[in-house]
Amino acid sequence: MNWKLAARAEKMNPSVLREILKVTERPGIISLAGGLPSPKTFPISAFADACAEVLHRDGQAALQYGASEGYTPLREAVAAMLPWPVDPAQVLITTGSQQGLDLIGKVLLDPGSRVLVETPTYLGALQAFSPMEPEPVGVEGDDEGVRVEDLIAKAKDARFAYLLPNFQNPTGRTMTEARRAAVSAAAAKAGLPIVEDNPYGELWFDEAPPPPLTARNPEGCIYLGSFSKVLAPGLRLGFLVAPKSIFPKLLQAKQAADLHTPSFNQRMVSEVIKDGFLARHVPTIRALYKQQRDAMLAALEREMKGLKVEFSRPAGGMFLWVRLPEGIDTVALLPKAVEHGVAFVPGLPFYAGEGDARTMRLSFVTASIDEINTAIAALARVVREQLAQNAAEDVQRRLAATPV
Amino acid sequence: MNWKLAARAEKMNPSVLREILKVTERPGIISLAGGLPSPKTFPISAFADACAEVLHRDGQAALQYGASEGYTPLREAVAAMLPWPVDPAQVLITTGSQQGLDLIGKVLLDPGSRVLVETPTYLGALQAFSPMEPEPVGVEGDDEGVRVEDLIAKAKDARFAYLLPNFQNPTGRTMTEARRAAVSAAAAKAGLPIVEDNPYGELWFDEAPPPPLTARNPEGCIYLGSFSKVLAPGLRLGFLVAPKSIFPKLLQAKQAADLHTPSFNQRMVSEVIKDGFLARHVPTIRALYKQQRDAMLAALEREMKGLKVEFSRPAGGMFLWVRLPEGIDTVALLPKAVEHGVAFVPGLPFYAGEGDARTMRLSFVTASIDEINTAIAALARVVREQLAQNAAEDVQRRLAATPV
Numbered sequence: 001m002n003w004k005l006a007a008r009a010e011k012m013n014p015s016v017l018r019e020i021l022k023v024t025e026r027p028g029i030i031s032l033a034g035g036l037p038s039p040k041t042f043p044i045s046a047f048a049d050a051c052a053e054v055l056h057r058d059g060q061a062a063l064q065y066g067a068s069e070g071y072t073p074l075r076e077a078v079a080a081m082l083p084w085p086v087d088p089a090q091v092l093i094t095t096g097s098q099q100g101l102d103l104i105g106k107v108l109l110d111p112g113s114r115v116l117v118e119t120p121t122y123l124g125a126l127q128a129f130s131p132m133e134p135e136p137v138g139v140e141g142d143d144e145g146v147r148v149e150d151l152i153a154k155a156k157d158a159r160f161a162y163l164l165p166n167f168q169n170p171t172g173r174t175m176t177e178a179r180r181a182a183v184s185a186a187a188a189k190a191g192l193p194i195v196e197d198n199p200y201g202e203l204w205f206d207e208a209p210p211p212p213l214t215a216r217n218p219e220g221c222i223y224l225g226s227f228s229k230v231l232a233p234g235l236r237l238g239f240l241v242a243p244k245s246i247f248p249k250l251l252q253a254k255q256a257a258d259l260h261t262p263s264f265n266q267r268m269v270s271e272v273i274k275d276g277f278l279a280r281h282v283p284t285i286r287a288l289y290k291q292q293r294d295a296m297l298a299a300l301e302r303e304m305k306g307l308k309v310e311f312s313r314p315a316g317g318m319f320l321w322v323r324l325p326e327g328i329d330t331v332a333l334l335p336k337a338v339e340h341g342v343a344f345v346p347g348l349p350f351y352a353g354e355g356d357a358r359t360m361r362l363s364f365v366t367a368s369i370d371e372i373n374t375a376i377a378a379l380a381r382v383v384r385e386q387l388a389q390n391a392a393e394d395v396q397r398r399l400a401a402t403p404v
Numbered sequence: 405m406n407w408k409l410a411a412r413a414e415k416m417n418p419s420v421l422r423e424i425l426k427v428t429e430r431p432g433i434i435s436l437a438g439g440l441p442s443p444k445t446f447p448i449s450a451f452a453d454a455c456a457e458v459l460h461r462d463g464q465a466a467l468q469y470g471a472s473e474g475y476t477p478l479r480e481a482v483a484a485m486l487p488w489p490v491d492p493a494q495v496l497i498t499t500g501s502q503q504g505l506d507l508i509g510k511v512l513l514d515p516g517s518r519v520l521v522e523t524p525t526y527l528g529a530l531q532a533f534s535p536m537e538p539e540p541v542g543v544e545g546d547d548e549g550v551r552v553e554d555l556i557a558k559a560k561d562a563r564f565a566y567l568l569p570n571f572q573n574p575t576g577r578t579m580t581e582a583r584r585a586a587v588s589a590a591a592a593k594a595g596l597p598i599v600e601d602n603p604y605g606e607l608w609f610d611e612a613p614p615p616p617l618t619a620r621n622p623e624g625c626i627y628l629g630s631f632s633k634v635l636a637p638g639l640r641l642g643f644l645v646a647p648k649s650i651f652p653k654l655l656q657a658k659q660a661a662d663l664h665t666p667s668f669n670q671r672m673v674s675e676v677i678k679d680g681f682l683a684r685h686v687p688t689i690r691a692l693y694k695q696q697r698d699a700m701l702a703a704l705e706r707e708m709k710g711l712k713v714e715f716s717r718p719a720g721g722m723f724l725w726v727r728l729p730e731g732i733d734t735v736a737l738l739p740k741a742v743e744h745g746v747a748f749v750p751g752l753p754f755y756a757g758e759g760d761a762r763t764m765r766l767s768f769v770t771a772s773i774d775e776i777n778t779a780i781a782a783l784a785r786v787v788r789e790q791l792a793q794n795a796a797e798d799v800q801r802r803l804a805a806t807p808v
Binding site for chain 1: 405406407408409410411412413416438439440441443444446448451452455456459460463464465466467468469470499500502503506510511512513514517528531532534535536563592595596597621623624632636637638639640647649650653656657659660661662663664665666667668669
């Protein structure tokens with residue numbers, strides 16, 4: 001049978017993250033790899049009440065086809081909860097915010113189109129855009145966010161910059177107020193659209209992050225949000241907010257992609273959040289994740305002492321970014337770590353271009369504090385063993401190179 | 405702001421069907437337009453029980469991220485219910501079968517790729533493939549299905565033929581056993597892959613349709629199925645079955661598109677169907693739809709008497725295809741029909757190439773029998789009025805053309 005693949009499919013490679021997540025399902029492995037919210041935070045009884053209520057009151061509509069735009073009360077609730085004036089007509093409900101990336105790719109990217117991304121950036125965004133065969137270009141950054149000069153230097157002919165200003169995946173970095181103001185002004189001046197991804201913004205530990213880039217220039221931005229991190233990811237409920245000039249195209253792409261996001265899930269979430277539930281619930285997630293971040297930072301300080309290990313100190317979110325000493329490649333280290341009962345995600349797949357092979361992403365939200373302590377201690381042992389092995393091999397090499 | 409659209413998005417036009425469905429939401433309109441299953445058939449209490457049970461027993465997993473392939477017990481249930489040997493590893497759970505079409509487009513279609521479709525074909529498939537910018541080519545057919553000679557004559561360089569053998573959307577046509585055997589053999593010989601879409605196959609009225617094309621040559625086919633018509637569409641649960649050589653690419657496209665189909669919905673449906681529920685439930689849908697089809701056929705016979713109106717007599721499914729007398733364009737007729745309180749879908753958007761402007765699709769499943777009777781009577785009045793108006797205009801034209 002002549003199954004001829006599309007050119008884009010020939011280029012698709014199995015996701016590194018996928019293969020890793022499979023390994024980490026083995027019993028006995030503590031996974032710091034996946035970005036899985038802590039299931040302890042899922043409001044199961046609120047969902048059970050909402051299911052019963054929605055099916056009782058509105059069962060036929062909840063189980064019927066719905067509008068591609070989404071369920072009107074949910075679109076209204078989303079518009080109302082955002083910190084700038086949003087017309088519900090600009091809100092598109094998506095099957096997770098991952099789908100928003102797919103739709104944006106379809107509407108804005110031609111083969112070879114330049115897309116600016118952070119260095120490193122969210123791997124899933126690179127994957128979502130990839131069927132449209134764009135050319136992702138990494139923008140340099142520092143602790144405050146992307147560097148404005150580099151962003152603007154690379155802006156010519158770019159279709160958009162994809163930015164994740166709050167507790168970025170994978171680094172945990174947050175863009176400062178000053179940098180947001182500068183990025184927003186420079187992008188507006190250069191005519192560079194911004195796609196702002198904000199799945200983690202509510203997960204702040206000490207103070208809320210500065211207002212989104214989109215709030216500063218709504219006509220120049222598409223904003224992506226999600227209920228996955230504040231309620232539960234298993235319902236696949238996200239949304240995007242787009243300027244009215246772009247919205248109809250995104251809506252058509254949405255209709256073609258899956259007709260609409262499940263009516264039932266939209267009504268369930270609408271029911272759960274209607275009486276200010278998130279304002280009561282989200283602080284409990286923040287408190288839990290803050291403890292776990294603190295535990296991971298303390299464990300890293302303790303266990304990695306004397307090793308030249310660098311790590312970020314995220315002010316919220318789910319991830320922490322680690323850079324191991326010279327001579328360690330985290331892709332090669334992973335199988336050894338798994339043997340020691342701990343999994344992480346190597347940093348390389350998060351880079352659009354050449355990456356830093358010494359980096360890795362650790363999630364501090366899925367594992368318990370005890371597990372975090374055990375896992376970081378195991379990781380430190382693996383790093384020490386690898387360094388010792390490197391040193392031994394180095395001696396071997398020097399001996400071999402020494403004339404007898 | 406320089407929002408530069410992708411070439412494919414420049415070509416997207418608002419869906420005719422979408423705009424029509426909006427009109428039909430007005431109170432007082434009987435819609436025979438949308439393909440909405442009768443909400444009377446939705447097993448609301450079974451869903452309520454399943455929600456409660458799943459959240460109670462398995463809440464944390466049901467609300468967590470899941471594997472892109474889908475929930476294992478649901479994949480196993482799908483494999484077991486299909487009438488040929490299917491390995492659950494070949495089953496991919498999709499967010500409605502519409503998403504299956506999107507994934508197939510991404511994996512198999514390059515710009516300009518030839519796709520063979522029926523004449524007419526499912527509008528939503530044309531929309532799903534369109535972001536990949538293929539060239540859909542209509543294959544001629546007769547009452548038994550696509551014509552084998554025309555299929556094979558057009559097969560050279562075609563990436564696949566998209567076929568809907570059971571109670572086709574929009575015509576209601578079913579491919580005969582003899583035609584299936586011939587199509588399957590000829591496609592295999594020509595090396596032409598088949599994408600077989602079967603959302604309606606269970607909705608037969610007198611006898612089950614012949615076995616699917618995929619059962620005859622699993623390595624040469626991708627099969628699409630859905631729970632939308634046998635349970636409820638608002639959960640967005642579909643699936644595809646693909647040869648093992650193609651499956652990994654479809655899985656990667658799935659992961660990039662929305663990570664996975666909602667874990668909760670997959671568990672709900674898995675719970676509902678686990679004890680043979682479909683074998684008890686689907687016959688009630690068949691019985692209801694059969695009555696409604698009979699009512700619509702009787703109403704058409706009665707109301708359209710004397711008019712040269714042709715219509716299909718589907719043996720199952722949801723739709724009936726109507727061809728009005730010469731001189732009537734159903735796109736122009738629609739606003740007049742809506743004024744008379746009835747809506748339908750004009751036939752033209754269902755054609756890949758040039759279409760027949762006299763055709764329309766009627767759904768017999770959403771409206772009640774009383775509504776069907778009222779709607780068909782109204783439709784007949786509109787047709788008669790249009791014919792009278794055409795005749796009057798014809799007289800005017802002849803008078804105007806007569807030398808005084």
